[in-house]
Amino acid sequence: MRGQPGRSVTGRALALLAAFTPASPALTLTELARRAGLPLPTAHRRAAELLAWGALERGDDGRYRIGLRLWEVGSLAPRGLGLREVALPVMEDLYEVTHENVQLAVRQDLEVVFVERIAGRHAVPVLTRVGGRFALHATGVGLVLLAHAPAQVQERVLAAPLRRYTDLTVTDAGRLRRCLADVRRTGYAVSDRQVTMDALSVAAPIRAPEGVVAAISLVVAHDRADPVALVPLVRAAGRVLSRALG
Amino acid sequence: MRGQPGRSVTGRALALLAAFTPASPALTLTELARRAGLPLPTAHRRAAELLAWGALERGDDGRYRIGLRLWEVGSLAPRGLGLREVALPVMEDLYEVTHENVQLAVRQDLEVVFVERIAGRHAVPVLTRVGGRFALHATGVGLVLLAHAPAQVQERVLAAPLRRYTDLTVTDAGRLRRCLADVRRTGYAVSDRQVTMDALSVAAPIRAPEGVVAAISLVVAHDRADPVALVPLVRAAGRVLSRALG
Known part of the structure; x- marks a missing residue:
């Protein structure tokens, strides 16, 4: 973590979420890592946590998408x-x-x-x-x-x-x-x-x-x-x- | 982190988000910490990160709510x-x-x-x-x-x-x-x-x-x-x- 000053663990998880845009709602792990500015293994670990919770979902094509559970929580805004x-x-x-x-x-x-x-x-x-x-x-x-x-x-x-x-x-x-x-x-x-x-x-x-x-x-x-x-x-x-x- | 086995930092941030429900869309920090099962200082640190990013918002009443930015990201599901x-x-x-x-x-x-x-x-x-x-x-x-x-x-x-x-x-x-x-x-x-x-x-x-x-x-x-x-x-x-x- 010290190797990436100014980016907390939470910040890195949020960066993964922020990688998704209306023009790019489905991303491969490589794209996710690049857009979030994270090394691939870090992106993989954080993405696995977000998947387990339902903030992300993975389709049959292996790409990541924003998960329904995040939409549900967002609906409380x-x-x-x-x-x-x-x-x-x-x-x-x-x-x-x-x-x-x-x-x-x-x-x-x-x-x-x-x-x-x-x-x-x-x-x-x-x-x-x-x-x-x-x-x-x-x-x-x-x-x-x-x-x-x-x-x-x-x-x-x-x-x-x-x-x-x-x-x-x-x-x-x-x-x-x-x-x-x-x-x-x-x-x-x-x-x-x-x-x-x-x-x-x-x-x-x-x-x-x-x-x-x-x-x-x-x-x-x-x-x-x-x-x-x-x-x-x-x-x-x-x-x-x-x-x-x- | 080792003091809370099975709960990663990301997991704790997600637990804060999961504390909000349709019946409780606005929470004090104390309520947030209790519902997420986190010590108050930990909840405060994670909530500050979520606030800075826009996943949470704070009203004039000091209570936390789900932020518009999380709703925006959720809308990509x-x-x-x-x-x-x-x-x-x-x-x-x-x-x-x-x-x-x-x-x-x-x-x-x-x-x-x-x-x-x-x-x-x-x-x-x-x-x-x-x-x-x-x-x-x-x-x-x-x-x-x-x-x-x-x-x-x-x-x-x-x-x-x-x-x-x-x-x-x-x-x-x-x-x-x-x-x-x-x-x-x-x-x-x-x-x-x-x-x-x-x-x-x-x-x-x-x-x-x-x-x-x-x-x-x-x-x-x-x-x-x-x-x-x-x-x-x-x-x-x-x-x-x-x-x-x-």
Whole structure:
């Protein structure tokens, strides 16, 4: 252990878990070891412990995958499935009324994490997946979460280069700052073709006693969208969920 | 470490995660240490590592909770959200047609784990939650998963006492064995008031190349249920999902 300063045993086990990504959900032991930065025998020992507990599983192809038991424990995260359980009935209402994409997201550091999504099959395709991440400054939910984030989080985002997804993405720090002030004042955010040129999203905050903990949005095709009609629906959903968490 | 034979460092970190349950999603350090069977200083060190990584989070109340990052990693489990992503559109179809409870489950050892559920708000209340567990021998999805489980799994369930949830729960091993043969022969399972006296469920298998990997069901009020009408719907959903995984 002393040969690897700064990496505890727990840290090495967690590094194995962190090796899995949405693009690489199944890994050989060699890939696991390389991604976790561990010697093969160490990776093998730690992986065996994680397998025995159910945090990893091995398929017929011999590759490792995240195990159902880790998913079960993860489902106890209040900001994961806990939030989702509260929000899903309201999201279903929004879906039944609009048949558009409904999304639920929280902030983790400088990114949005999508916790739930109801995808309208005839609605505009969206880039997100449940458990996936996205930048804060472009999506509707991201703008809501950024507008209500602690000042030092906002400053870190505003100080870094703002990635341009489309010609309409706001990448100027001063303009983004004014946009966030608008979001706080009006109680909603509109991201109009700032992520893809075919989509528009309207988002509203979900408040708990400790502040804004999540955001809910509708994502619709830009060319058939009427934000004026969507705003009251999304804000009402946000208020209902805020009351449920209050 | 030698003072605690059989418990590796990784094992102790995992024991901290396993301390959280649906009934106890928030724990003090003292509770964590007691449930994990660890001395307080050890629990504190391991919890600090898990906090730093994001596997745990601490609220304003000082209590520990499962962190969003663990939920994110867990969402990569093929049998968790991966399966759910494939199944949700079909489950939404079943819901739109019936407005009843739609459930998706997998087997983990001798239990059912519910991976997804769409709850009809005007439908019969169900006992399950996403990430929750249940015995195999009573629910529709459990009967399907048990009927297609390896022989040694079936024998272990049949050899143990079968818990009686209602007067209609099948608790006789011989009768359950015949029931499982019927499920394999007909391609579906009906659990009629075997979990609660107001509900009936109809379930069908979801097959992948390696065998039956999941089950889908409708859970409806017993007194307005017509299993004959539900069976084709549920079996069709199972077949569509089997093709999607094939």
